[in-house]
Amino acid sequence: MPTLVLRHWEGVALLAVERHRGGERRYGAAYMRRVAMILMGMEARLGLRELSQMLASLARCHIRT
Structure with missing residues (x-):
């Protein structure tokens, strides 16, 4: 995984x-x-917004992400 991608995901609060x-x-x-x-x-084929919503939902349900 290129570090540029990880930094981008950190920048948009996915990570x-x-x-x-x-x-x-x-x-x-x-x-x-x-x-x-x-x-x-x-x-x-989820976009960044959908991914963010999915991860937030999992966190609210106390599912380890």
Whole structure:
């Protein structure tokens, strides 16, 4: 996955990344699950707005993303 894509998704609030001291990004299991869900949504031809709504709905239902 190109980092440019990940940065874009962070910029539109689809992803949130933890940072270490010095601003270094830290990618955990939850981040990778969310990337996988975004990719599946894109494969299903969902747009960024629909993906954002889907992920928000899952979070409200306490489903791990």
